[in-house]
Amino acid sequence: PPYARAPQVTLLASQQDVAGFDPAFNGEVVNFEHPTLLTGVRQIYNPSVSFPVRTPLFHVTPKASLSYTRYTFPSDARQAQTRNLPIFSVDSGMSFERDTTLAGRNFTQTLEPQVYYLYIPFRDQTQLPVFDSALKDFNFTSIFSENKFSGGDRINDANQLTAAVSTRLLDPVTGAEQLRALIGQRYYLDQPKVTLDSALPTSPVPSNVESNTATRSDLLALFSGSLSRGWFLDSGLQYGVNTSEFERFNVALRDQPEPGKVLNFGYRYTRDFLDQIDLSAQWPLSSRWAGLGRWNYSLKDSSVLEALAGLEYNAGCWTARFVLHRFVTNTQERTNTFFFQVELTGLSRLGSNPLELLRQGIGGYTAPSLRPKGAEPYYPGMYGQ
Secondary structure (H helix, E strand, O other): OOOEEEEEEEEEEEOOOEOOEEEEEEEEEEEEEOOOOOOEEEEEEEEEEEOOEEOOOEEEEEEEEEEEEEEEOOOOOOOOEEEEEEEEEEEEEEOEEEEEEEOOEEEEEEEEEEEEEEEEOOOOOOOOOOOOOEEOOOOOOHHHOOOOEEOOOOOOOEEEEEEEEEEEEEOOOOOOEEEEEEEEEEEEOOOOOOOOOOOOOOOOOOOOOOOOOOOEOOEEEEEEEEEEOOEEEEEEEEEEOOOOEEEEEEEEEEEEEEOOEEEEEEEEEEOOOEEEEEEEEEEEOOOOEEEEEEEEEEOOOOEEEEEEEEEEEEOOOEEEEEEEEEEEEEOOEEEEEEEEEEEEOOOEEEEOOOHHHHHHHOOOOOOHHHOOOOOOOOOOOOOOO
């Protein structure tokens, strides 16, 4: 079982534009408990200050912080352990715009280069426990983050530069984003030394995490946006510059002509680890009945990982849902669940609630009570789904 946080107390504080500076504070105290593993209390205090400079053409934000961590072990004879790390970064970027035409439509196109420098000195952390840390997924969020580890038990050393460039097509009237393309890579000026454990793992490392031996990271790229009215594409790839192979590739295509009608086609690939097809849908069968479904199939294992089938009845003032859900919990184990819910529109819901399952499993799912009542067109965004 995972560690219990009994309890966890956090404090976040920030203030903008104090004589041009933005001070902030991030702190937490956690008591980690476990029936068999080492237990202890971890304190983290991280004050920081940044000085943002913004103009219509460019922005530069230098930031300095100090991370202080202290471990105590009330139920163990181990001595208290501490870690102090200064962290310095500079985030910078520029923004250019021009008017352009594509497929007979007028757009505003942007070109936005971004450079992020990060320096953190090395500290030997092999003697510190690992309560909640893990390697972050390697993506466009983590590539611009200070720490490649989640949790607070490990902080990577860094002398590195991240460079990326993006371009967007915007509607010149509404400013709505129609298409986005982005490419980026991280360069290591010094080899990082901090690992999750005292020794490098002997088992294969998934290609969605970073290597500690490369001078530069894999190349990341994405393309997403509205292809036409009702059709949306979201895709991304990770290309291994050292292996000269595609390490990861994801693509999701959605057809959503109106609320309550959505078809999703997805494919996910991670070299040597994952090869999946994901199909899902919400579609009217009659004026009151709608069908719901999802099928997630592993080509690597030749097995169904998750299946969902259901019906939704909309009587106007109330809605009923019947959902069957089957998913893999272990190599040879499956779990079957049945949901039945009656929703009184705007009042309450009775029965087991499958709404979160439907929103996560069927991208673009819209509950009947949340659909627009008027005839205005509906354009769901590609982000925040």
